[in-house]
Amino acid sequence: MEKDILNNSIDRSWIDQLTKPLVISGPCSAESEQQILETARKLNNSYIQVFRAGIWKPRTKPNNFEGIGKEGLKWLNKVKKNTGLMVSTEVANSEHVKLALSFDIDILWIGARTTASPFTIQEIADALVERNDQIILVKNPIHPDIELWIGALERLFVKGIRKLGVIHRGFYTYNNPKYRNQPNWNLLLNFRDILPNIPVICDPSHICGNKEGILDIAKKAYHYFQYDGLMIESHCNPDSAWSDAQQQITPEYLLEMLKKLINVDKIHKNKKSLNSLRILIDELDENIITLLSERMNISKKLGSLKKLSDISVLQPNRWKNIMNKYLTLGKNLGVSEVLLEGVFKLLHQESIKIQNE
Incomplete structure (x- = not known):
């Protein structure tokens, strides 16, 4: 599908009519009717327009709480009637879609794991035939794959869904000390270059994985990258x-x-432009520091192994080959040879020092 066709056909009326940024909030999981209703009543509808709760929870490992199921949809329906808030939940298959629609759920979102499966997305899209007015939000796939993300939107579009939006919940990176899911802001900018018309909502809760970083991520998304809204998890307790x-x-x-x-x-x-570029650089610098830490840890293991095997720490031929390889790579990527030589000499010296300890 031509991406211009998708971009130009998006119906933004559901979000553009709001006088404030879209805010979706509520608990990660629906646990009880009391918990759902108490949380919803405490949300200020001057700032929050949509209540959210997970009814079905795709968990990484078995034997964890995987959602309350159909009963929770009744509670969401009560929230809608009692508070006037719109209500939303995650769907992961066609049966979820049918059940959610039967309880008049306003917004359905598709989770990161589901977005990564074209077969499942197609099943959900098929279940939405003749529901052209339904609002569907698609979370980014777990790994940074723009085409997979856009492919999910296209499958829904082909079935007649026009009220589409996306949720940026960050991307999995192994052993990241700061985030549960790396924001990868630059990827989002690339996504918006392709589909500038689609509403983008940021999910700071899943990016951070903690309470402390939510405000900072929300500020970056709203003020500097001009997102259309936020999805933030809240709970009465x-x-x-x-x-x-x-x-x-x-x-x-x-x-x-x-x-x-x-x-x-x-x-x-x-x-705003200046700060957004600084945020991109900051994220890259944080990644560099994380990689440096991993590199130094490997150097320690390498030093121990060399001692056990009675191998000299300094290997001049290997060092020469490494430098030639990386200078060639850097040249192809437009990176200064002087910069690369300086960086790798410092890295090599530190690695030798660690291996000799």
Whole structure:
């Protein structure tokens, strides 16, 4: 499919009619009717338009809580009637879709694991035939694959869905000390270059995996990258949550956060551009530091193995071959030879020092 056809046919009316940024909030999982209704009542509908709760939870390992199931849809329906909030939940197969629609759920979102499976996306798209007015949000796949993400949108589009949006929940990277899921802001900019018309919602809860970083990520998304909305997990008693307790906040704290985000003076366009570029560089620098730590840990193991095998720490021929290989790679990528020589000499010296300890 031509991406211009998809981009130009997106129906943004459902989000453009809002006078404030779209905010979707509620617990990671529906646990009880009382928990759902109490959380919903505490959300301020001057700032939050949509209540969310996971009914079916795709977990990494078995024997964990995997959602309350169909019963939770009744609770969401009560939230809708009692509070006037729109309601939303995640769907992962055609049966979920049919059940959610039978309970008049306003917004369905497709999770990261599901987005990564074209067969499952097709099953969901087929279940949405003749539901052209349904709002569907598609989370990014776990790994940074733009074409896979766009492919999911195209499958839904072909079946007549026009009220589409995406949720940026970050991307899996092994052993990241700062994030549960790396933001990879630059990938999102590339995505928006391809599909600039599609609404983009940021999910700071899943990017951070903790309460402490949510405001910072939300600020970057809203102020500097001009996202259309936020999805933030909230719970009436986060510490007792059955899933992802560490990344859920109270409705009261959420309101404080949203006031700080929304009720501020607009940032000048040039400053916004400057800060967004600095954020991209900061993320790359954080990745470099993480990789350096991993590299030094491997150097320690290498030093121990060389001692056991009575091998000299310094290997001049290998060092020469490495430098030639990396200088050639750098030249192909447009990286200064002087810069690469300086960086790798420092890395080599530190590695030799560690191996000799």
